[in-house]
Amino acid sequence: MATTHYIEHYCRITEGRISKNGTLVFESGETEFSDFIKSAYKTLRIDYSKFFKMDSLSKLALVAADLLLLDEPEKNMALVFSNRASSLDTDRKHQQSIQDSESYYPSPAVFVYTLPNICLGEISIKHRLFSENGFFIFNRFKAGNLFDYANSLLAMQKAEKVLCGWVDFDCEKYDAFLYVVAKNGTFTHSKERINQLYQTL
Amino acid sequence: MSKVYLSHNNLLSAYGFDSLAAITKIKQERSSLRLIDDPNILSKTVCTSRIVTEKLKEAFGLLNPKESYTRLEQLLIISLEKTIKASGLPLNERVGLLISTTKGNIDALDTRNPFDEERAYLHVLGEKIKTFFGFHHDAMVLSNACVSGVLAIATAKRFIAQGTYDHVFVAGGDLVTKFILSGFNAFQALSDAPCKPYDKNRTGINIGEVGASILITKDSGALAKESVVLLGEASCNDANHISGPSRTGEGLFRSIESAMKQADVSAAEIDTISAHGTATMFNDEMESIAFNRVGLQDTPLNSLKGYFGHTLGASGLLETIVGMHSLHQNTLFCSKGFEELGVSEPLNVIDKTTPKPIDIFLKTASGFGGCNTAAIFKKVAE
Numbered sequence: 001m002a003t004t005h006y007i008e009h010y011c012r013i014t015e016g017r018i019s020k021n022g023t024l025v026f027e028s029g030e031t032e033f034s035d036f037i038k039s040a041y042k043t044l045r046i047d048y049s050k051f052f053k054m055d056s057l058s059k060l061a062l063v064a065a066d067l068l069l070l071d072e073p074e075k076n077m078a079l080v081f082s083n084r085a086s087s088l089d090t091d092r093k094h095q096q097s098i099q100d101s102e103s104y105y106p107s108p109a110v111f112v113y114t115l116p117n118i119c120l121g122e123i124s125i126k127h128r129l130f131s132e133n134g135f136f137i138f139n140r141f142k143a144g145n146l147f148d149y150a151n152s153l154l155a156m157q158k159a160e161k162v163l164c165g166w167v168d169f170d171c172e173k174y175d176a177f178l179y180v181v182a183k184n185g186t187f188t189h190s191k192e193r194i195n196q197l198y199q200t201l
Numbered sequence: 202m203s204k205v206y207l208s209h210n211n212l213l214s215a216y217g218f219d220s221l222a223a224i225t226k227i228k229q230e231r232s233s234l235r236l237i238d239d240p241n242i243l244s245k246t247v248c249t250s251r252i253v254t255e256k257l258k259e260a261f262g263l264l265n266p267k268e269s270y271t272r273l274e275q276l277l278i279i280s281l282e283k284t285i286k287a288s289g290l291p292l293n294e295r296v297g298l299l300i301s302t303t304k305g306n307i308d309a310l311d312t313r314n315p316f317d318e319e320r321a322y323l324h325v326l327g328e329k330i331k332t333f334f335g336f337h338h339d340a341m342v343l344s345n346a347c348v349s350g351v352l353a354i355a356t357a358k359r360f361i362a363q364g365t366y367d368h369v370f371v372a373g374g375d376l377v378t379k380f381i382l383s384g385f386n387a388f389q390a391l392s393d394a395p396c397k398p399y400d401k402n403r404t405g406i407n408i409g410e411v412g413a414s415i416l417i418t419k420d421s422g423a424l425a426k427e428s429v430v431l432l433g434e435a436s437c438n439d440a441n442h443i444s445g446p447s448r449t450g451e452g453l454f455r456s457i458e459s460a461m462k463q464a465d466v467s468a469a470e471i472d473t474i475s476a477h478g479t480a481t482m483f484n485d486e487m488e489s490i491a492f493n494r495v496g497l498q499d500t501p502l503n504s505l506k507g508y509f510g511h512t513l514g515a516s517g518l519l520e521t522i523v524g525m526h527s528l529h530q531n532t533l534f535c536s537k538g539f540e541e542l543g544v545s546e547p548l549n550v551i552d553k554t555t556p557k558p559i560d561i562f563l564k565t566a567s568g569f570g571g572c573n574t575a576a577i578f579k580k581v582a583e
Binding site (some may be wrong): 079084085086088091092094095097098099101104106107108111112114115116117118120121122124125126128129130131132133134135136137138139142145148150151152153155156158 | 298303305307310311312321322323324327328341342343344345346352359360362363364365384385386387388433436437439440441444449452459463547568569571572
């Protein structure tokens with residue numbers, strides 16, 4: 001019989017608000033994402049020297065992950081993320097830099113962020129995680145796929161815990177919802193519970 | 202857990218439109234890399250492997266498409282059509298679709314591209330493939346840099362193990378685009394000659410284009426003759442740098458160790474390695490360190506980049522399929538472009554295609570974001 005797993009912690013970043021386990025931890029009226037995430041980074045005392053070199057998707061993912069990983073001793077923590085827009089925000093920037101031969105200036109610093117899994121690399125570096133990574137693209141948040149994949153990693157002992165969720169950045173709209181699946185925790189790990197936590201802001 | 206098999210497969214490449222077309226030429230040590238001058242993709246000469254557009258159009262026309270499809274969609278659809286047909290499987294609720302790509306229809310971002318920018322969303326690509334064939338479930342798109350192809354195979358197994366599906370069709374592809382070439386060129390990583398993985402005189406990577414597809418199934422009946430069992434797989438991050446591999450090969454070392462443990466296979470039992478071998482200084486060096494740390498320095502090893510170039514999101518899938526045929530034909534394929542060892546640790550790079558009884562191979566890949574994946578496959582006993 002399959003072992004029951006639990007959702008230990010969860011967090012959400014969207015529409016100017018950041019919450020952890022349902023409690024608001026940061027709020028800002030900033031309308032630009034870059035200003036909002038900069039304020040959050042400072043207020044939440046996140047410390048990562050590369051932060052300001054990262055693209056928006058990585059900033060969003062790193063701040064969300066930090067809420068759940070800062071006090072987390074477990075390092076065998078798989079990262080299973082998903083979104084809708086992949087790295088398109090940065091892809092468009094790279095495309096702009098090569099669109100016209102008269103203003104052709106591709107930059108390695110931009111190009112490297114044209115992959116969605118780069119944010120998993122940033123989180124792994126900051127938290128010293130040598131763990132399983134996977135980045136999926138779906139048309140919308142899909143609890144079922146994340147649920148099955150996290151269970152599979154835990155059942156095969158590929159990880160002790162799994163940091164799962166959704167980090168999407170597209171046309172200045174941002175939405176992050178991450179949760180930790182573990183052997184102990186507050187909520188039973190189920191598709192219904194994941195959807196419920198995602199739908200309640 | 203019941204076994205998971207890799208079975209019917211197809212490679213759509215510059216060599217031809219099925220796996221054997223490529224295998225035949227690889228056996229003869231013939232590269233498909235060519236020098237081309239195409240200002241639409243890069244302002245200088247590029248060494249690459251591309252599928253001939255006229256042949257692609259002709260093959261796609263035979264499938265009677267009801268709407269317009271992008272070049273990448275055509276590659277994936279032609280390849281998948283052949284694999285689905287060979288499998289004879291009905292596409293019911295027990296069948297999944299997994300697409301492995303790094304950039305998908307990224308060419309749709311170019312203002313000169315006839316397709317709408319919306320087409321660059323990877324889920325739209327997934328939807329197009331799903332709808333063409335009438336898959337029951339939405340496509341899952343995996344985009345995890347250059348490990349995507351091997352990780353997709355591992356992922357398919359994991360969903361099968363979890364009971365989500367009984368069979369998963371995995372399709373992988375990426376295009377040779379201005380987007381990609383300009384980026385790698387900005388990194389000064391592109392070679393303007395055929396690449397030479399692990400060689401002392403290597404000058405960087407080539408980017409290539411293939412469409413690849415395979416059936417991954419728990420059903421041991423009606424397998425393709427070159428089928429293999431996936432014994433173990435793992436994917437570990439370097440936690441070191443987003444665009445450069447670890448100096449100690451940490452993530453790759455851990456991936457191989459974890460895959461070996463799950464497979465219950467020792468280093469001595471691995472007959473051959475299909476490595477990543479991009480022919481960049483940092484990658485090849487990192488791999489030599491990781492393979493030595495795990496005790497695989499004497500195991501015959503190749504990189505297939507000298508035949509196809511680096512095919513990005515398809516590469517791990519492509520190279521696994523070639524590895525399956527290598528086992529089936531009991532032949533070690535030459536690591537094209539290799540002459541003299543140019544990494545600091547010893548490696549047994551295959552310098553000539555050689556017949557040899559082989560049963561088990563290791564496939565590895567590494568990519569941006571510090572990701573690494575290893576998978577171990579065993580021939581299905583006949």
